[in-house]
Amino acid sequence: MRIPVYHSASLPKTWSAAWRSFRIATWLGWQIESNWTDPFLFAIYSMLKPLASAAILVVMYGVITNGQF
Amino acid sequence: MGSEARPFFAPVPKASGWRLFLKTVVARAYPRVVGQQRERSWIFFDVFLSILAVSAYVFVYRAIGAPEEYVGFVVVGGAMTAFWLNVLWSMSSQLYWEKESGNLALYIMAPNSMMAILLGMALGGIIATALRAAAILLVGSLIFHVQYAVENLPALVVVFILTLAALYGLGMMSASLFLLWGREAWHLANLAQEPIYLLSGFYFPVKNLGFWVAVGASIIPLTLGLDAMRQLLFPSGAALGFLTVPVEVVVLAVLCVLFLVAARWLLGYMERIAIRKGRLLESRR
Numbered sequence: 001m002r003i004p005v006y007h008s009a010s011l012p013k014t015w016s017a018a019w020r021s022f023r024i025a026t027w028l029g030w031q032i033e034s035n036w037t038d039p040f041l042f043a044i045y046s047m048l049k050p051l052a053s054a055a056i057l058v059v060m061y062g063v064i065t066n067g068q069f
Numbered sequence: 070m071g072s073e074a075r076p077f078f079a080p081v082p083k084a085s086g087w088r089l090f091l092k093t094v095v096a097r098a099y100p101r102v103v104g105q106q107r108e109r110s111w112i113f114f115d116v117f118l119s120i121l122a123v124s125a126y127v128f129v130y131r132a133i134g135a136p137e138e139y140v141g142f143v144v145v146g147g148a149m150t151a152f153w154l155n156v157l158w159s160m161s162s163q164l165y166w167e168k169e170s171g172n173l174a175l176y177i178m179a180p181n182s183m184m185a186i187l188l189g190m191a192l193g194g195i196i197a198t199a200l201r202a203a204a205i206l207l208v209g210s211l212i213f214h215v216q217y218a219v220e221n222l223p224a225l226v227v228v229f230i231l232t233l234a235a236l237y238g239l240g241m242m243s244a245s246l247f248l249l250w251g252r253e254a255w256h257l258a259n260l261a262q263e264p265i266y267l268l269s270g271f272y273f274p275v276k277n278l279g280f281w282v283a284v285g286a287s288i289i290p291l292t293l294g295l296d297a298m299r300q301l302l303f304p305s306g307a308a309l310g311f312l313t314v315p316v317e318v319v320v321l322a323v324l325c326v327l328f329l330v331a332a333r334w335l336l337g338y339m340e341r342i343a344i345r346k347g348r349l350l351e352s353r354r
Binding site: 042045048049065 | 256
């Protein structure tokens with residue numbers, strides 16, 4: 001029985017395949033997570049929502065303290 | 070036998086014109102109201118989770134020593150979030166979801182007005198959500214001992230009705246827009262929650278955001294609706310109001326007409342695209 005021998009020349013090929021898979025998987029994960037939307041809109045959505053939640057508390061505090069932070 | 074043979078099925082008289090319009094409105098509103106009764110746990114969780122959110126803001130106000138009226142502002146704002154969420158998820162996004170589930174083609178093919186379908190969705194949504202909003206208002210007011218001072222009940226009722234009419238008009242208009250925008254609809258609906266709570270002053274008087282921000286936020290009917298309701302519900306509301314109640318009533322009435330006309334125009338636009346190009350979405354989708 002012959003045991004297959006992997007030559008060093010085949011190593012970069014394996015790495016490149018792994019990298020390609022990783023890259024495509026990352027892209028696919030991003031697309032699924034963002035529901036294939038416009039990346040700009042998704043980025044705004046991801047940041048604006050939590051910032052607005054925090055800003056509500058900041059404004060509430062500012063209203064009561066007359067802006068004396 | 071002298072009698073004529075009767076058909077097994079009696080012919081149903083066909084409705085047309087306003088009769089068909091009204092029957093469509095009732096038919097589309099019916100599942101919204103009845104559907105809620107079939108899943109009562111949703112009512113409980115909708116009320117319970119809203120009370121939790123309201124409680125968080127109430128405790129923040131109490132921790133920083135806010136006047137007790139601000140607790141009332143939060144409870145009223147919390148009750149009105151039920152309507153906003155209903156408009157976002159059950160009006161604006163609805164046509165997009167109907168397309169996803171295959172019902173939209175049936176709506177378009179059916180010999181009735183799409184405006185009647187949208188109006189039915191709005192009417193059913195208002196009735197179903199009013200129960201939830203009332204529960205939030207009642208439970209929140211009892212838990213946090215909110216004191217109201219209503220001196221002009223008719224004005225309060227007019228403001229409430231105009232706010233809902235304008236709000237659901239906005240929902241009818243954005244239903245076509247969200248359908249045209251396609252996949253972005255879900256994110257847009259999500260995006261229109263906390264940022265709108267902030268800009269429309271759901272939990273604090275919108276006047277505090279500055280004049281021009283408040284003017285910009287007035288495109289959302291809840292901004293002026295909530296402001297006017299606060300002025301009519303609480304003794305210090307008038308001092309904290311953005312505009313006077315009569316001005317806010319006029320603006321709400323204008324928004325009402327504007328959104329309903331825009332909803333009709335956008336439905337026509339959507340249908341024109343469908344007929345001319347054989348699609349219901351914008352070109353890049």
